[in-house]
Amino acid sequence: MRALLPAQDILSFAFSDEKGRAYVCLFADALTDKDLLAEQVLRPLFSYAGAPDAQAVAENTLSPEVRTQTSLSALAEEVLAGNPVLLWEGADAGLIVGTKKVPVRAVAEPPTDVAIKGPREGFIEDVKTNTSLVRKRLKTGELRVEMLTVGRRSKTVVALCWLEGTCREEVVREVRAKLSSIDIDILPDSSYLTRFLASRPHSLVKQVGTTEKPDIFCAKLAEGRVGLLADGSPIALTLPYMLIEDFQSGEDYFVPAFRATFTRFLRLFALLVAIYLPAFYVAAQIFKLQLLPVKLLLTIAGSIRDIPLSPSLEMLLVLLVLEVLNEASIRMPKYVGMALSVVGALVLGETAVSAGFVSTPAIIIIAFSGIGLYAVPNLIEETSVLRLLMLLTAGSLGTYGILLLSALVLTYLVSTENFGVPLAAPFSPLIPHDLRDSFLKYNLRSMKLRPTALNSPNKRRQK
Amino acid sequence: MKKFLKCFPVKLWILLFALLVLTFFSNDFGLVDIQKTALVLAAGIDRDEDGFRLTAQIAVPKGTDRTTGGTSSVEIDGRGSTVSECISDLYARTGWVPKLIYCDLVVLGESAAEKDVFDCLDAFLRNEYMPDSCLLAACAGSAGELLSSTSAIDDTSALALEKLFSDAAEQAGQVMTTTLREFAIGYFGESRSGYMPYVRAQAQEGSDQGQGGSQSGGQSMASPKTEEKIYSARETAIFSDGVLVGILSPEETFAFSLLKGNVYAGTFSVDGTSYLVLRDRGDIRVTASASPAFSLFVDCTVQHYGESHTSAPEQLVKGTLSRQEEEAVSARLTQSLQALWTSCTQAECDLLFFRRSLRRASPAVYAAWKDLPLSALPVTVQARVRSLR
C-alpha cells in the first residue's frame, strides 16, 4: 500500500486489538475527520477480539458508512479520495470508512445570480452538499442521482441527475455515454464538460445551460432536463439547452406575470442595443447618415470634429479599453479596486475626452453597451464577441454588413440543435404553446404543460 | 485529408475574420467620412443665360460648448448648365462630398420660375439619395440671396423657412406647402399644374446692424449680411406646365386652404372682425356627364376671435355669430373662392385638378373637354359659414 501511496500527507496509524492483532489505518491528513475516525472506528477495535474477517470487523465499528474492498489499487484510490482505509493481519478485505471531511465553504448566495425575491442558496464546490440541496427540493423517488467519475487523475465525481418518467431516456443515455467517453487528465470545473457535451465544439453560442442556484436547477429538472453537478464546481449544467433560458431569471417566477414579461423584453432590448448600438453608430457616421436625425447628427459631428481617429477606429479603441477594464476589474485584488476604478472612470473616460482622443458620444455609447450586455449575464461571452464582430463589419461594409452578419447569426442559431432540441425554440421552430414562457410570461396557472420542445414523456405538470 | 477537412470550416472562419479585420483597417469601399461631407440643408436655384446657379446651404457642426447652441451654416454656389453640373461644381470647389439626403427645401428664384421649373427639379427627382419629401418654394428675387440672408428667427435661413412651412402653419391656412413628389405628380399629370408657397423676405425694423449666426464661406457669392430678415409665405405661386403663371394673394391662399380642408384653428378677418375656423370641409366636385359640372364648396364652422371694438362680456363668452354675420362672412368667403378661380382661369392654371378629376370620372368626357380653356368650364362656387353654437 505504501508503494501505491508514497505521498507524505497520507498518514498511517498502527494499533492492535484485544487479541494482539496488528491493524493499520491509512488516511489522507487534510481530508479525514480524525475525531470521528477515532470515535467510530478505532476505539471499538481496541477491544475487539472477534474473527479477523472483514464483515465481522465492520460490524464491530460504530460507523454507518463502512464498505469492504479487496483490490489494493481501489483501496488506494479511496484513501486518495479522503476515505480512510483499515487493514489488519489476516484480513480478507480492506475496510473503507466514510469519515471524509473536505474543506468546503458555506452555502451562500451566488455572486453571478442575485435575486431580490426568491431563494438565495447557491451551489458550492462539494458535490455531496449540492446533491443534498437538490434532494431537499425534490423529495420524490423519481429523482435519480447517478455518480460518475471523470478524469484519469482527478477522478472527479460528476452527479447525473434527472427525474425518471419526466426526462427522455434517450437524453440520459446520450449524456451518460458522452461522459463515459471523456478521456481527460483532470476535470477542474464543470465548464470542461460543456465542450464534450456540445454537438458543435467550436460553436460561438453555448449549447449547455448553466446555473448556480438549486431552485433553478430543480425547476429545469422538473421541466424534463438532465442536470450535472461536478465536484469542485459550483456551476451546475442542464441539458438540453435553449437560448431563451438565459433571458429567463428565477425571479420572473416570483413576481407578477406582467412584470416578468416587461423585464424579459427589457433584457432583450438591452442586449440588442448593446450588440447593435456601437455598430449602427459607426455605420451611420460613415455610410448612412440618414439613420440619425439631422440635429443629432450635427451635434455628433461637432463632437467628433477634432478627433484624430476615424469613427470606426475610435469606437474599436474605446471598446477594447472597456474590455481591458472589464478583465482587470475581475482579476485585480480588492485593495486596488478603488484606485483602478478612479483610473478607469476619470482618466480613461473624462480625460481622454478632454484631451480629444475620443469623443463623448463614443464613451456614452460604449458605456451603455457595456451595461446592456450585463442585462443577460449568462450570454456575456457570446455577446461581447458578437458586438465586436458587428463593429468590425459595420466599419467595413456599413449597414448592409450588419444585416448580412445578422442574417448569418440567425441562420446559425436556428440550425443548431443539441440532444434533438433546437437552440432557438420556441421561436424557430415555432412552438405556440411554449411561447407562454418565452419573452411573454403567462400567469403560472396557464402553464399547465411542460415545454413541448423538450418532448417529455410526462407532459402535464399542473391540473 | 480527413483531419484537414475536419479543421477546414474553422480555418475558413478564421480566414474570413482576418479578411474582415483587413477590410476594417484598410477600407476602400468608397466610404465617405462625415468630416468630408457637405450636408446640404437647402438648395436655392437661379437661372441666367449661361445655365443655373445653385446655392447650397451647408450645415456646419458647432462645437460641443452648450453656450453656443444652434446650427450654423455656410452658403456655397455652384454653376453649370444643369443642376447636376452645379452640384459637381460644388464638389470641385470645396472638396466636400455634397449629400442631399438632408436637403428638405428647394427654393426657386424668380429667374428659375419664369421657365419650366422641371428643367432644374428633374435632377432632384432623378437623384435616388434626394428625398422626394423635400419642400418646394418660389421666392421673389434671387433664391441664392434669400438663403444667404440672415434670419431673425433662426441662425440658419433654411430652418427659418422650414418653420414657415410647418404643419401648424398649414393648418392655420397661412401657407400652402407642397413637396417635390406632389409637385411632380401635378406636373406630369393631366392637369400639368402645381403650386408652391411664394416667399418674400422683409427687413426686420431696427435690425440694420449686427452679424447673424450664419457664416460666409470664402467662396460664397452672397451679399454681406447686415440686416435680419423676416420671411413671409402667405402668397402662393401657381404653375402651369412648370412655368410660374400667377401669384395668389393671401386671401386667395386662405380660400385655397379652406377648399383643401386643411384649416383648423386658422383665423381670417371680415369687416374688422376676426373669426376662428373650428371645422373646415372643402369639396372640389366634378360631375362627369355630357355637359360636366364643376363645383367648389366650402363648409366651415367659426366663432368670433377678435374685434376692432369691444363687446359685452356675454358676447365675448359665447363668440357666436348672428345670422346676418354668417351670411356676410359666407359671402366674403365665396368672393375669395371666386377670386381664386378667376386667378386660375386668367393664368390658365388647372390648380384644382379639374382635368385630372374629369379623366378619373370619365375618360370619354375628358377627351371631349380637355382642350377647352378653363374659363369655358361651368363652375359653381359656394362657401357656407356656420357659427359655433
Place this chain on the structure above:
Amino acid sequence: MKPSSRQICFFLAAVAPVGKLVLMPAQLAADAGNDLLFPVLAQLVLQAALIFCVLLLARHDCTVFALVRRAAGDVAARIFAVLLAAFLLFFAFLPVVEQKITVRSIFYDTIPAHLVFAPFFLFSAYLSARALGSLGRVWDILAPLSAVGMAGVLLLSVGNADFGALAPFGAAGTGGFIDGIRRTCCWFCDSALLLAMIGLFPYRKGLAWKGTLCYLGGGLALLFFLAVFYGVFGEIAVLQTPAFARVSAFFSAATVLGRIDYLFIFALAFVMTFYVVLPVQEAVGTLAEAFGGASLLPPLLSVGCNALLFAAVSLLNLSPSQTISTITGTLFWIFPLFSAVLPLVLLALFGRRQREKIS
C-alpha cells in the same frame, strides 16, 4: 431537419410577396399605369392554382428528381435536374440585381463600390450549402418580421395615398393588361420554387388548400401595397425603385422623429435577403441530389453557383436597364415554362396517388 408544413405556409404568405416589392411596382406602373392591380391579380390567381397543383404533387413525399427518375430513369432525371437548376439560377439573377439596387439605395448615402455587394455571395454560399430545413426554420422568424415590416410601411404610407389615382379602371386597355402580365412573369414563379421543395417537407392533410389560401393572403397584402404605392406616387411611380423603401417617406412625423420607417424597411430588406438566396439553395440541392453522394458536394456546388452568379452580376453591372428589360421582356417565356407548364405536366403524369397498401 425538414421544414414543416407550417413553415411552408409562412413562406407562401409572408416571404414570397416580399420579393415583388423592389422593381415590379415601377415596372407595372410603366406597363399598365393605373390599372396595375389587374395583371397582378391575374398572376396571383394563376399562381395560387399552380401552387395548389404543386402541393398536390407533394403528397408523393418524394422530390421532383425522384419522381422523374422513377418514370424516366437516371440519365433523364439528371438532365432534368440540370435544366431545373439552370432555371433556378436564371430565376435568381433578377432578385440578386434587385437586392443590389436595394442595397445601394437604402444602405448607403452615396453610390458605393461594386465590391460592397460581394459579401452577399459569401452569405449565399454559406446558406445554399445547408439543408432546406434550416431555411424553413428561418421562415418562422421571417414571417412575423415580414408582417411587421409590411404593416409598418403600409401604415406610414396609407395616409398619403390618393386612391383616386387608380381610376379610371380599364384605362390601360387590354394591351396594358397583357403587357403587365407578360412583364411580371419573372416575379411570379413561386410555384417553381415550391416545386423544387417537394419531397423535402412532409405533406400534411389539407396543406394544398392551406398553402393556397396563405399565398392568396400574402397576395392581398401585395395588392394593397401596390394600390398604396400608386396612390402615393401616381404619375411618377415609374421612377420609384426600390418601391418599398420609397413609399413610406412622407408620413407627417418624419420631420420630428426622423426616418423611423427605416426600421420597417430594414426588416423587409432582411427578409428579402433570404428570399433571394432560396432559388440558389434549391439549385444546389437539386444538383446535389442528382449527382450526390459525397458530403463535400453541396458546399462545392454552392460555391460554384454563387461564383457564377457573382460573375454574371459583375459582367452586367454597367447595363442594368438592358438586363432587366431582356429578362422581363425578351426572355419572359422561360418563366411560365417552369412555373406553369412543368407543374401541370408533372401533375398530369404523377398526380394520381399511389394506391395504399392494405396490410
